[in-house]
Amino acid sequence: MKSPQKPRKEPRQARSRFLVETIVEAAARVFDAHGYDGANTNEVARVAGVSVGSVYQYFPNKDALVTALHERHVRHMVRILDQVGAAAGALSLREATERLVARSLEVHRTEPRLQRLLHADLPTLEQQRALSEASRAVLDRTRQLLARHSAEIVQPDLDLATYVVLRMFEELVHAAALDPPPGVEDGALRRAISDALLGYLTLAAGPTRAASPADRP
């Protein structure tokens, strides 16, 4: 059955890859359930159905698991951004935004605490490294998306706008996923998030700038 021409090493790598994925998924579940400190590597191994030793074969320490989780999330977000970006030509800024919000909410609702953890605990761990390398992709995609709609955007500093938009976006989606306001239906929530993002980007600073009482009788 096993033809001799098959690359000797392939199956091993496939196995490894599968193992790594299994461990990462287990880590996702465990970290989502218990938070960073509450989670422990032995349980990750148990949930993954492997020995601790195997976890440490692929991840040098606990933090590495979080980093991997972060990368997994970033990949996920990049995929979404790329999909929406691909269709961006035919979409208005609001349409693109609402689509992103909707897709992102789905993602965050699967593992809400994990997302919060990635947002909150990861910076403490390695600040520079993981954050800059992996997140760079999200940053770049977002910036591109904004650049493509620059006609509708009033904020002059695109880098700053990207920074602000990302922070708002992540926080509002996290919040909506983790503890949504009571009695607000999903559509309204999504629209509110979009409004916030678009408000910032498209607000003509003029009228409100000089908002002295006299301006508005």
Added chain:
Amino acid sequence: MKSPQKPRKEPRQARSRFLVETIVEAAARVFDAHGYDGANTNEVARVAGVSVGSVYQYFPNKDALVTALHERHVRHMVRILDQVGAAAGALSLREATERLVARSLEVHRTEPRLQRLLHADLPTLEQQRALSEASRAVLDRTRQLLARHSAEIVQPDLDLATYVVLRMFEELVHAAALDPPPGVEDGALRRAISDALLGYLTLAAGPTRAASPADRP
């Protein structure tokens, strides 16, 4: 029992109160320096200059310290909101907003990691209880402030608007304090935060489509 000699018991209470404050301040320093899990109750005691036993006299466990820290932060924010609120009659929404952002940034820059921690780890601890009781005050104040400027605000659901504004506000201030965008000067940062808040509140959704009256019967 309340005999005319109040002092009998008062000093003890005064003492207690002072002790509690000392411990909370120590906790603030320690949690800000090491994060939730990195902090340990024995060091809080040492920094406070008391014994661990005394810490546990007033705080049943580690989490209680975080809760106290949260309340302290809320009190602080309420004070700021009240001060700005008192002057709100004479201020435009933008002026009020910019003042709040500026004051808030000062606060968060003193203990940036602590603020992040309160934002991220506290929900894990007791979710409902502490959050709703203490934060209610901030929520109410913010809602009042928005209500007073309802003429300028286009968002129809005030509760939802309060929710969104608070999340944006906290996140953007945290981010600005903890890892600000490189090469952006403080004034621009403060204005960007204000723009975001005001954009959401005052943006007439019309120009970007979708939110035309026809869409919302």
Added chain:
Amino acid sequence: MKSPQKPRKEPRQARSRFLVETIVEAAARVFDAHGYDGANTNEVARVAGVSVGSVYQYFPNKDALVTALHERHVRHMVRILDQVGAAAGALSLREATERLVARSLEVHRTEPRLQRLLHADLPTLEQQRALSEASRAVLDRTRQLLARHSAEIVQPDLDLATYVVLRMFEELVHAAALDPPPGVEDGALRRAISDALLGYLTLAAGPTRAASPADRP
């Protein structure tokens, strides 16, 4: 029964001191039985009848136990050296030597592996610190003892002689305690060790220097 005038802190210190002694004795037994790596801190605690936490209250880490053991041994040797030194006026160098050998053999036979361990593993741990501080005392005493008998000693460099004598002494006593030559009675062993030490110290280098076959018909 407990008179109020008793120093408040004394009992606590007495307790601590006792605890520390208990732990050190337990460590001596455990390290002697299993060697450095074979020993584990939890067993030391168990043997001492305390919790691991208490061990770590007084000893920051495993190595500190070995250091303490070393100091204990050095104190022991210093006591012996001082006793023999006190009587040194009335003793010839050989008498002093034989007395030291006899006393030292007793000590090393109680915990032979521990002595070996202190000799072998301690240098790996901190080299400088413990060795120089605690061992200095033994070095000094030995040097003094040699100086007092300088008339009988032919070695010109007293420091070097002290170094050589200490190494020989320790090694021969260790060896005699740990794996003595078979079929040699104790008196002969002790005398051999003394011979070695005295031979080095008192050997007139002359006759052997030019030890050409011609010199001895």
Added chain:
Amino acid sequence: MKSPQKPRKEPRQARSRFLVETIVEAAARVFDAHGYDGANTNEVARVAGVSVGSVYQYFPNKDALVTALHERHVRHMVRILDQVGAAAGALSLREATERLVARSLEVHRTEPRLQRLLHADLPTLEQQRALSEASRAVLDRTRQLLARHSAEIVQPDLDLATYVVLRMFEELVHAAALDPPPGVEDGALRRAISDALLGYLTLAAGPTRAASPADRP
């Protein structure tokens, strides 16, 4: 089965022998660098450029590596002893001694920690077996060497003398290689070691008392 084509099996054995040597050399490096417990079999394999499995093919466990290292060292010492022994007819005891000391110092200075380890940790591992089998050779050679110079040696029990001389020799050479006395030049150190050995062997016990003929009937 032993067909005339010896080569059939020979190359495999040659390979094996080479592999074993490679592993032992790697072990030497690793144990010298990290000590017994610090060393780990996986690194030995990595340094040797083979898999752990191969290490375990030839050495049943970690201790077996140390035993092999000991035998390697013994072989080395035997070679030296034989070389000096071969020239012993033309050498005085002192000359032979000084030559041995000089050669031995070279050896120990190459892998000082390893030598210490062999001296200190090996006895703990298998005590009897390896030590007696392999060391027997060194013992015998040394005894022969002493016997050849019996005219110059005053110690009556040759076995005991061999035992004492070997211990002194090894310890002093170890010490000189691992932590030599400060400020002593190499020649003086070598002479001191030789003096110690020769003093023991050739000292007429008379002058220092006690060992007068009357004392030993």
Added chain:
DNA sequence: CATGAATGAGAGTTCATTCAT
């Protein structure tokens, strides 16, 4: 009430050894 020594469960991590390929 204050103290702080004592507790001990529990966590992260290592590494000798095995065995399916």
Added chain:
DNA sequence: GATGAATGAACTCTCATTCAT
């Protein structure tokens, strides 16, 4: 025979919490 991924027991050390003094 060779490989090296997988195992999992075991170890060091921490720290929230208690309670005798």
